[in-house]
Amino acid sequence: MKKETQGLINEIVRENQAYCCLGCGKSEEELGYSLYIRHKDGNPDNNSTDNLFAVCRSCHSRINMGEMWFNWKEKQPKNFISRFFHTLAHM
Ligand SMILES: [Zn+2]
DSSP: EEEEEEEHHHHHHHTTTTTTTTTTTTBBEEEEEHOOOETTOOOTTOGGGGEEEEEHHHHHHHHTTSSSEEEEETTEEEOOOTTHHHHTTTO
Protein backbone atom coordinates (compact mmCIF):
# COMPACT_ATOMS: atom_id res chain seq x y z
CA MET A 1 0.00 0.00 0.00
CA LYS A 2 1.22 3.46 -0.89
CA LYS A 3 2.36 5.70 1.93
CA GLU A 4 -0.06 8.47 0.92
CA THR A 5 -2.98 6.04 0.91
CA GLN A 6 -2.06 4.82 4.36
CA GLY A 7 -1.81 8.41 5.56
CA LEU A 8 -5.25 9.15 4.20
CA ILE A 9 -6.73 6.08 5.88
CA ASN A 10 -5.13 7.06 9.19
CA GLU A 11 -6.64 10.51 8.80
CA ILE A 12 -10.12 9.06 8.21
CA VAL A 13 -9.87 6.75 11.21
CA ARG A 14 -8.77 9.60 13.47
CA GLU A 15 -11.42 11.91 12.08
CA ASN A 16 -14.11 9.25 12.71
CA GLN A 17 -13.08 9.34 16.37
CA ALA A 18 -13.04 13.14 16.35
CA TYR A 19 -9.24 12.92 16.88
CA CYS A 20 -9.75 11.48 20.35
CA CYS A 21 -8.17 8.37 21.85
CA LEU A 22 -10.62 5.47 21.91
CA GLY A 23 -9.21 4.31 25.22
CA CYS A 24 -9.03 7.38 27.42
CA GLY A 25 -10.78 9.97 25.28
CA LYS A 26 -7.93 12.48 25.21
CA SER A 27 -7.82 14.62 22.09
CA GLU A 28 -4.82 15.07 19.84
CA GLU A 29 -4.89 18.71 20.79
CA GLU A 30 -4.55 17.77 24.46
CA LEU A 31 -1.86 15.21 23.73
CA GLY A 32 0.14 17.30 21.29
CA TYR A 33 0.69 14.49 18.78
CA SER A 34 -1.19 12.33 16.30
CA LEU A 35 -2.93 9.23 17.61
CA TYR A 36 -1.52 5.78 16.90
CA ILE A 37 -3.44 3.58 14.50
CA ARG A 38 -4.06 -0.02 15.50
CA HIS A 39 -5.72 -3.03 13.89
CA LYS A 40 -8.73 -4.56 15.63
CA ASP A 41 -7.91 -8.04 14.33
CA GLY A 42 -4.15 -7.61 14.80
CA ASN A 43 -3.55 -8.18 11.10
CA PRO A 44 -1.33 -5.38 9.75
CA ASP A 45 -2.45 -6.12 6.19
CA ASN A 46 -6.11 -5.56 6.93
CA ASN A 47 -6.22 -1.80 6.43
CA SER A 48 -9.93 -1.42 6.00
CA THR A 49 -11.11 1.57 8.04
CA ASP A 50 -13.53 -0.80 9.82
CA ASN A 51 -10.54 -2.69 11.14
CA LEU A 52 -8.65 0.33 12.41
CA PHE A 53 -8.88 2.47 15.50
CA ALA A 54 -6.77 5.20 17.03
CA VAL A 55 -5.35 5.47 20.52
CA CYS A 56 -2.88 7.68 22.35
CA ARG A 57 0.69 6.61 23.18
CA SER A 58 -0.12 5.47 26.71
CA CYS A 59 -3.21 3.46 25.70
CA HIS A 60 -1.18 2.03 22.84
CA SER A 61 1.42 0.69 25.24
CA ARG A 62 -1.24 -0.49 27.69
CA ILE A 63 -2.74 -2.53 24.86
CA ASN A 64 0.71 -3.92 24.05
CA MET A 65 1.19 -4.92 27.68
CA GLY A 66 -2.23 -6.53 27.79
CA GLU A 67 -3.54 -4.05 30.34
CA MET A 68 -6.19 -2.77 28.03
CA TRP A 69 -8.21 -4.40 25.34
CA PHE A 70 -11.41 -3.98 23.43
CA ASN A 71 -13.97 -6.61 22.85
CA TRP A 72 -14.92 -5.83 19.27
CA LYS A 73 -17.48 -8.63 19.07
CA GLU A 74 -19.48 -7.31 21.99
CA LYS A 75 -18.45 -3.83 20.88
CA GLN A 76 -17.60 -2.62 24.32
CA PRO A 77 -14.44 -1.96 26.24
CA LYS A 78 -13.81 -4.83 28.57
CA ASN A 79 -11.77 -3.69 31.49
CA PHE A 80 -12.33 0.00 31.78
CA ILE A 81 -15.09 2.52 31.51
CA SER A 82 -14.81 4.63 28.42
CA ARG A 83 -16.70 7.75 27.72
CA PHE A 84 -16.40 6.61 24.13
CA PHE A 85 -18.54 3.59 24.82
CA HIS A 86 -21.30 5.11 22.76
CA THR A 87 -18.98 5.86 19.84
CA LEU A 88 -17.55 2.39 20.06
CA ALA A 89 -20.97 0.73 20.08
CA HIS A 90 -21.72 2.38 16.77
CA MET A 91 -18.51 1.60 14.97
ZN1 LIG B 1 -5.56 7.06 25.49
